[in-house]
Amino acid sequence: MNKADYKGIWIFAEQENGVLSPTPLELLAKAIDLKAKLGGTDVITAVLLGKDVAGISETLFAQGAEQVIVLENDALAVYKHRVYANALVKLVEKHKSSIFLFAASPIGRELAPRVMARLGTGLTADAIDLDVDEDGTFVQTTPNFGGNILSHIAIPEKRPQMCTVHPKVFEPIEPIEGAKGTVIREEIEIIADDDFVILGNEEKVFKSKPIGKANVVVAGGFGVKNEEELGMLNTLAELIGGQVGCSRPLRETGMLGHECQIGQSGATINPELIINVAISGSVQYMAGMDKSKCIMSINRDANAPIFSASHFGAVADYRKLVPAIIEEIQNRKA
């Protein structure tokens, strides 16, 4: 392999029924940053597979893509891992990209490894940062042991350097109105797969709204033991126009669903305000909320790590403090 033949930064433009997933926009934002750090010569390309999807190119250009490779085919209308993997392998072999980024979504995490195995290259899983080191090497930061250990991974000798990227770590850029780019329409042979059959999709019914979009969050942790105590958090959240979230231990009690979970295995959030109630602050949890604008925390343990990431702290039993806060708010509103 002659590494010099491999150029450009590719992102996989994941879409479903012609609707672009939010994650490619995050990847494009990071690609712009990487391009600058790599010297500015790498073209940023979005790879778009599907049926009647070419219209999405406009959005991709507005969000930072300079080129979109469009591959449209009836057999690509619905995502199937082997059909998509075969197509992507052929595209890489033809165009020879240097970097290829996927979202660490359910699709990205099962598709990228199949592409990587066929290409015989490296694939970093679920990166939380991408950077270029002093030698000009592309380096990925990836969590191990639930985020307690981080690794810097590089793929020095093989191309493309592949990576799945944790969703919501990077912010999409403000769209550039009227941005133009090159559309490359590809015509390659697509191999259908009749050995994998989708029988149906069923939307999940969530008990509450996903926490990812909330502007104000009241989050409960291990110390919230029953519905009555959870009720205090609900009341407080209602009074300040917020939504209730949780760390993993509270989700595991079953009182709240996964859609409420904050942290590495849940949602990464950055609301205007978060109140952490009885959450000690594991590495995994902190990584999910430490970019919040204002962090307030209540914990009985003055040494709880959560305080190290908090702007305001109250060392207190929340079972006493939260009702007092609720009463104070009600008095002021009256």
Add this chain to the structure above:
Amino acid sequence: MKILVFVKQVPDTVDVKIDPKTGNICRDGVQSTVNPYDMNAIEAALQIKESTGATICAVSMGPPQAMAVLDHALAMGCDECYLLSDRAFGGADTLATGYTLARAAEKIGDYDLLLFGKCATDAETAQTAPIVAEFLGVPQVTLADSLEIKDGWAYCRRDMGTFYQDVKVKLPAMVSVTENINSPRFPTAKGILSRKKKPHYTWDAVAAECDTTRTGAAGSPSVNKRIFEPPKHNTDTTYFNGEIEEMAKVFVDVLEAEHRI
């Protein structure tokens, strides 16, 4: 029906630290265990065996002591086990691991179903299973919340995050399962006693017919340049003091300043 279930030995906690002297992960006092999601894969295999009949081969790659996790799989009810153990397998990334496991699967042969847990709790890549499936040229179902075998197809419900997807995949196939699929059983006394009599195989690179330029560190395109603990937070924290009522007042003052009331 022959099922290969892939099992990894992992530390029994994710609460690990880096030894400042060696720069490596501190293993002192850290016990090893079966990757929890692999227990769900073993249980799924055992349930198929009970309903339709199957031979279950447990497969692992690791140092000699990783035989302990295979022994556990046998005690739960698997029929035989294969440990892939060779210095030439050491330092493998997911590509080299996938290659080695795929070679072993080919050598064991005649498999109908390859079962994995959704990921391992140490590196959490979730990559090895799809890589093995790709090398073997079989279709896959990842994130399976359910699994049923009927007329040469595996029927699964997948957890795709915002929706569930019902699929069927033609055997031979790879299925990786979530923790929601079942509750893994504990080994019975009989299982523990009979496990020693079951076939245990240890294969090195020669026995598994591996090309050692494709195994271990030599076969790994990915290089781990550095491991480190995440930077500690050091936000300046303003603490609320005094009695509960005073704390509550100042707390609400902040909420007002933040325009939340």
